[in-house]
Amino acid sequence: TRERLGETFEEINKRFDLVFQRLFNGGRAELRLTGDDLLESGIEIVASPPGKRLQNINLFSGGEKALTAIALIFSIFLIKPSPFSVLDEVDAPLDDVNVERFNMFLKELAQDNQFIVITHNKRTMEMADSLLGITMEEAGVSKLVTVEL
Amino acid sequence: TRERLGETFEEINKRFDLVFQRLFNGGRAELRLTGDDLLESGIEIVASPPGKRLQNINLFSGGEKALTAIALIFSIFLIKPSPFSVLDEVDAPLDDVNVERFNMFLKELAQDNQFIVITHNKRTMEMADSLLGITMEEAGVSKLVTVEL
Amino acid sequence: MNIKSLTVHGFKSFPERTIFAFPSGISAIVGPNGCGKSNIVDAIRWVIGEHNTRHLRGTGLEDLIFNGSETRKPMGMAEVSIVLTNEDGRLPALYRNFTEVEVKRCVYRSGESEFFINKVPARLKDVVELFSDTGIGRRTYSIIEQGQVGWLVTAKPEQRKAMLEEAA
Amino acid sequence: MNIKSLTVHGFKSFPERTIFAFPSGISAIVGPNGCGKSNIVDAIRWVIGEHNTRHLRGTGLEDLIFNGSETRKPMGMAEVSIVLTNEDGRLPALYRNFTEVEVKRCVYRSGESEFFINKVPARLKDVVELFSDTGIGRRTYSIIEQGQVGWLVTAKPEQRKAMLEEAA
Numbered sequence: 095t096r097e098r099l100g101e102t103f104e105e106i107n108k109r110f111d112l113v114f115q116r117l118f119n120g121g122r123a124e125l126r127l128t129g130d131d132l133l134e135s136g137i138e139i140v141a142s143p144p145g146k147r148l149q150n151i152n153l154f155s156g157g158e159k160a161l162t163a164i165a166l167i168f169s170i171f172l173i174k175p176s177p178f179s180v181l182d183e184v185d186a187p188l189d190d191v192n193v194e195r196f197n198m199f200l201k202e203l204a205q206d207n208q209f210i211v212i213t214h215n216k217r218t219m220e221m222a223d224s225l226l227g228i229t230m231e232e233a234g235v236s237k238l239v240t241v242e243l
Numbered sequence: 244t245r246e247r248l249g250e251t252f253e254e255i256n257k258r259f260d261l262v263f264q265r266l267f268n269g270g271r272a273e274l275r276l277t278g279d280d281l282l283e284s285g286i287e288i289v290a291s292p293p294g295k296r297l298q299n300i301n302l303f304s305g306g307e308k309a310l311t312a313i314a315l316i317f318s319i320f321l322i323k324p325s326p327f328s329v330l331d332e333v334d335a336p337l338d339d340v341n342v343e344r345f346n347m348f349l350k351e352l353a354q355d356n357q358f359i360v361i362t363h364n365k366r367t368m369e370m371a372d373s374l375l376g377i378t379m380e381e382a383g384v385s386k387l388v389t390v391e392l
Numbered sequence: 393m394n395i396k397s398l399t400v401h402g403f404k405s406f407p408e409r410t411i412f413a414f415p416s417g418i419s420a421i422v423g424p425n426g427c428g429k430s431n432i433v434d435a436i437r438w439v440i441g442e443h444n445t446r447h448l449r450g451t452g453l454e455d456l457i458f459n460g461s462e463t464r465k466p467m468g469m470a471e472v473s474i475v476l477t478n479e480d481g482r483l484p485a486l487y488r489n490f491t492e493v494e495v496k497r498c499v500y501r502s503g504e505s506e507f508f509i510n511k512v513p514a515r516l517k518d519v520v521e522l523f524s525d526t527g528i529g530r531r532t533y534s535i536i537e538q539g540q541v542g543w544l545v546t547a548k549p550e551q552r553k554a555m556l557e558e559a560a
Numbered sequence: 561m562n563i564k565s566l567t568v569h570g571f572k573s574f575p576e577r578t579i580f581a582f583p584s585g586i587s588a589i590v591g592p593n594g595c596g597k598s599n600i601v602d603a604i605r606w607v608i609g610e611h612n613t614r615h616l617r618g619t620g621l622e623d624l625i626f627n628g629s630e631t632r633k634p635m636g637m638a639e640v641s642i643v644l645t646n647e648d649g650r651l652p653a654l655y656r657n658f659t660e661v662e663v664k665r666c667v668y669r670s671g672e673s674e675f676f677i678n679k680v681p682a683r684l685k686d687v688v689e690l691f692s693d694t695g696i697g698r699r700t701y702s703i704i705e706q707g708q709v710g711w712l713v714t715a716k717p718e719q720r721k722a723m724l725e726e727a728a
């Protein structure tokens with residue numbers, strides 16, 4: 095399994111840099127092992143948004159952290175697509191420009207994968223193929239309704 | 244100090260219910276002590292949005308938790324106004340209706356208190372008395388700019 | 393393999409039998425705060441085998457069953473069923489001949505819990521096995537809960553390792 | 561007592577001397593992800609006496625000082641000053657005769673840190689005392705960090721107690 099893990103690590107790493115650049119419109123990102131032996135070590139994320147110096151990922155802003163995590167999730171998706179995926183308000187910390195980039199990339203991934211997203215963002219609603227509305231007209235009781243944008 | 248704590252507890256509790264009802268447009272909320280002796284016990288929050296049964300606050304949704312926490316913060320404010328207050332994207336989990344109620348209440352509190360809010364929500368920006376824009380035209384370098392809505 | 397539909401009845405804030413159809417592509421679930429959107433995510437996680445109610449924002453089994461509102465009484469049971477299409481044959485060999493597979497899970501206030509796969513009684517172990525190899529089984533990268541998106545970035549390096557192992 | 565203005569220079573992502581004026585009422589700070597908004601909150605917390613850099617999203621003092629960009633070199637020092645109006649006389653007796661009070665804090669890459677109150681050198685203890693009775697000193701309810709709004713609701717009952725003690 096050491097070999098397989100090693101291969102998967104390389105595969106994810108290649109895509110992580112690409113997806114990060116697509117979502118941030120530049121910059122770079124990579125995964126690094128904390129030790130020599132793959133089986134024993136953890137995984138560090140080293141990344142920098144465009145024009146910034148490489149730094150500790152804890153200094154990233156709320157939106158930058160979310161977008162970096164999304165880039166990593168999407169790159170794993172590209173290696174091993176999950177039959178379906180559920181994303182609950184992952185766009186909440188993002189500004190309008192980053193929501194747009196996230197939506198564009200999601201639309202591309204959705205050619206081969208099924209996504210269920212929960213969102214309060216109108217831009218994300220407009221991009222979806224189908225909308226399911228939930229209301230509590232009767233307090234405490236959830237009902238499914240059709241939604242027109 | 245036992246007496247003072249007791250008085251403060253009662254004062255906050257009275258206002259917490261009022262503020263909660265304003266923000267949720269109904270329902271009720273109260274603080275309860277976990278033990279008999281005020282000095283030894285912790286504080287439980289018992290609340291229910293309008294039309295729902297009283298329940299464990301952990302079952303609340305993301306937005307309901309945020310709004311309940313805001314109600315508690317605002318009720319403490321009413322007892323002991325803080326000279327200034329900074330709120331960093333507290334409106335992020337709220338839907339449009341709740342953002343509106345939050346903004347209305349904030350505007351009232353701002354008669355006597357100074358607030359500095361960080362937000363990505365246009366409705367909250369429109370309600371502010373002054374806007375400070377931050378950009379990174381030069382990558383990695385934050386600058387202050389004037390903003391027109 | 394996609395989710396074709398999800399049916400919830402008596403689960404959390406859904407006392408009425410509700411059927412969600414999920415076409416392929418992107419389905420967006422929308423609605424005001426507290427209306428029950430994240431409860432749907434919990435229903436999906438529960439029916440595919442999540443056995444720890446704390447991971448479903450509850451403290452015990454009774455938090456999964458509709459516990460009443462100002463106008464309705466609590467219910468005695470919750471059931472969720474999910475229908476998966478299998479045209480890419482990604483499900484384990486046992487289910488190769490089926491174009492669709494339905495997994496159903498019920499729980500009663502008494503604490504009893506039942507599973508069915510294509511209407512045949514099954515055990516938790518059968519359901520977990522059904523999903524384990526598809527990438528859905530473990531929770532790290534295919535189902536992202538509310539407020540957890542930054543987890544992969546703020547986690548410790550060892551915790552990120554589980555993600556790699558899953559994708560391998 | 562309000563914040564009249566805040567000046568940052570060399571603190572986190574602000575290499576240039578930047579002055580923020582805060583009128584009374586509501587001031588909204590806006591801008592894209594990563595542009596430096598939350599860094600302003602960190603600057604306020606730092607100048608009023610926060611001594612643990614982990615509470616300022618950093619690991620060490622060097623994370624507080626501008627550490628360069630693709631076009632600029634790192635700086636050797638960070639300084640933040642805050643001007644408070646005192647028309648309601650809420651500041652401790654020592655400052656009763658002042659209509660304004662300025663608190664300034666500097667830190668050097670060498671690790672040395674200096675405080676000034678109205679341009680007179682002071683210690684961390686003096687600054688903490690200055691703010692302790694105003695409700696600003698401790699961090700629970702007057703400064704809410706990004707992503708922490710739900711803290712009061714998800715905290716343990718004993719942790720909420722600190723909030724009561726502060727308000728008393």
Ligand SMILES: Nc1ncnc2c1ncn2[C@@H]1O[C@H](COP(=O)(O)OP(=O)(O)OP(=O)(O)O)[C@@H](O)[C@H]1O
Nearest residue numbers: 304305306404425426427428429430431455458459
């Ligand atoms: N066992 C139960 N019985 C009845 N109602 C329940 C039960 N469990 C949870 N709820 C209700 O579900 C609501 C929360 O729903 P959920 O978390 O899905 O909201 P949401 O639509 O995701 O909202 P947000 O946009 O704020 O995240 C709570 O207000 C609670 O009243």
Ligand SMILES: Nc1ncnc2c1ncn2[C@@H]1O[C@H](COP(=O)(O)OP(=O)(O)OP(=O)(O)O)[C@@H](O)[C@H]1O
Nearest residue numbers: 155156157572593594595596597598599623626627
């Ligand atoms: N010591 C430092 N030197 C240079 N830049 C720094 C330093 N510390 C933090 N930064 C930069 O500040 C940025 C984060 O800023 P901040 O957290 O204020 O963003 P924000 O405007 O709040 O964004 P969001 O809307 O995503 O929350 C990081 O990208 C980082 O590059």
Ligand SMILES: [Mg+2]
Nearest residue numbers: 304305430538
């Ligand atoms: Mg939710």
Ligand SMILES: [Mg+2]
Nearest residue numbers: 155156598706
């Ligand atoms: Mg921020």
